[in-house]
Amino acid sequence: MSDRHDTGMRQYGLICANYWTFTITDGALRMLVLWYFHQQGYGALAVASLFVFYELFGVFTNLFGGWLGARIGLNQTMNLGLLLQVASLGLLLVPAEMLTVMWVMMAQAGSGIAKDLNKMSAKSAIKNLVAKDQLFTWVARLTGSKNSLKGLGFFVGSLLFQFWGFQEALILLMVLLSVALVASLLLLDKRLGKSQYKAKFKELFSNSAALNQLSAARLFLFAARDVWFVVALPVSLAQFFGWSHSAVGGFLAGWIVVYGLVQGFAPQLVRQNKAAGSLWFWAALLSALTALIAVSIGLNGEDSRLLSQILLLSGLLAFAGIFAINSAYHSYLVVAYARADGASLDVGFYYMSNALGRLLGTLLSGWVYASFGLAACLGVSAILLLLAAVLAWGLPASVVDKQDAGC
Template sequence: MKALSALAPSVRQYLLVTGNYWAFTLTDGALRMLVVLHFHGLGYSPLQIAALFLFYELFGVITNLLGGYLGARLGLNRTMNIGLGMQVVALLMLTVPVPVAWLTIPWVMGAQALSGIAKDLNKMSAKSSIKLLVPDGQQGTLYQWIAILTGSKNALKGVGFFLGGALLALIGFRGALLAMAGVLSLIWLGSLILLKKDLGKAKAKPRFRDILSKSRAINILSAARMFLFGARDVWFVVALPVYLSSVFGWDFWKVGGFLAAWVIGYGIVQSLAPRITGKQRGHVPDGRAAFLWAVALAGLPAAIALGLNTGLSPQWVLLGGLMIFGALFAVNSSLHSYLIVSYAKEDGVSLDVGFYYMSNAMGRLIGTVLSGWVFQVFGLEACLWISSAFVIFAALISVRLPRHSNVL
């Protein structure tokens, strides 16, 4: 505690925000894996499993749009704590036995809707807070802090995937949910006490119509983000874990462990993105960097699809391609996460960040629906071709992002 109190106030708040984000992310990743593997084991089809996440993604779109407005009016500490509390309720909802079998899917979808609202309130609050804790002239520091927050979050989401698979095997679906709800409740109580009051509250009360961004740069970046995350989730959310389980014959431990390792590696690369993109040479990224890194990613999913139809080992093709995809996608995602916070105006920052993550959620929604439907009807290769097309769209949109010659 002495070491914590000796830190600068902005650093203490950064650590609290990051700790909240970490705790939430562990339960979010574990819950995703629990639901996919549990309901696949019950005999649900890929499309039915995708439907379970439909409200999760749909309400993420709505939450990011309205959550930025709420954060600017109420303060980011409140929206973050509301998100933590709602996740506890969502976890507990899934532990309640559903009395009638035909209510199972609507009930799970409802719990996922609540979890989606909670996740995006928490993420929007965390990302917006960083803008307020770093002086405006220190863009290199802002990039580094955003990369650390985003990368560590995704590494922990990978741990959450493994945790979900492990808990499902060890203590079952209901036991896993109860354990996570208990731990997250303690984190929530600590956050209520320690997080700075009125963090992120706008000086001038925003009007409801302000939820729509008026910034050309943010609108372009948001459109690119939608296609970028649609490209990931169209094969990663449902198609990949079901393919690993049904085609490769992997059990819960292998599926959860592999996806956990992938997301952990993905998060590590995100944290290192400033080094990869030239921060040590005195440069921060701009729209040109976003375009070039999207181009580097664009052909990879199509190459994996082609490789699956050759005489090469499908496991080496898919798993090796997935590793390269994860590294390139991590840099793209980290670049975008920095650019949105950099573009956002400081007063009422959550309005701009919320609008941007609304597009992010829309991409996830599109990707999730397509992941279940396309995989069930056409197979994994079709999901991969769509992924490449989406990245190409993201690259073409990124051409119009602002360019600069700023140095640190």
């Protein structure tokens, strides 16, 4: 039993290292693309459009990737994600005149597929690597550490853009990913996550009422974050408050690090068997906070420099903590609700909803900000969070035993 546990922990460690490397490079890439096109004079809506394919292709990847992972193994889908990310970075190493919006959208499509293959593989694999009573703790640790490192990636990308250059930074990221890919090919268990039965194509869509309800809540939760986070906040900080690229990247990095740290401690804040019952409360609390930030920014105006910045930044740091608790409970519950054999099918369906939410938030971020400003983006966020709270009401504490019995 001890040998099995040790093997599981070694595989968990490999998955974490793989996921961490990918996450840093993905965060850095997002900032590189954002600042490059902002520097070229593109407006908020045009910059937001660069990430539309990233989110759109993530929707399909999660849906089909879960089925693929169950059939060929999660190690294969994880490695495929790394390889696709290297190729996507390579597409951006073209002469400046070729870096049109459509070309970058195509590269971002590949990156979106890669990211969601990697994430779906990592989250699904945990189901069969750790004990059921430790699931909340280990999922929270993986998710929290990943988000902290994504924050580091935002800072690294901004720093590299300001002091090194766009193409040079891309080459460095490709090298890091290539090292991770080689390690994964050599060390990751080739049987990881492969279903004992051949998953049928019709099983792409979940037939679990609890999982469908949780997925709908997740859609609105992440739309509520990205409606102000993707474009509105960084452009506001640079355009209205005069922050440098590295300063904006530093704040975004700090925000995500706070988010990731709180996620990691979420199991100590609320007991595992209370996660589902309290999910609606945390979403409602976040909605109220976001509405308060929106009103305070709207009353003071974005050009009221000092007071607006204090209200905005302190409010958004509080948002990071409460959002992290919401996200951690979501991440635990989807793994708990997933079937034991072929968990990637359920996890993939759930993260399809996550990607849809991010797509909705990205589209709204460019349009609402260009039309009405940052305060309006935060107001829309509050409404979306209220919908997430309503949808989280009445979720069962766990459906693991029921689903396991039926497999």
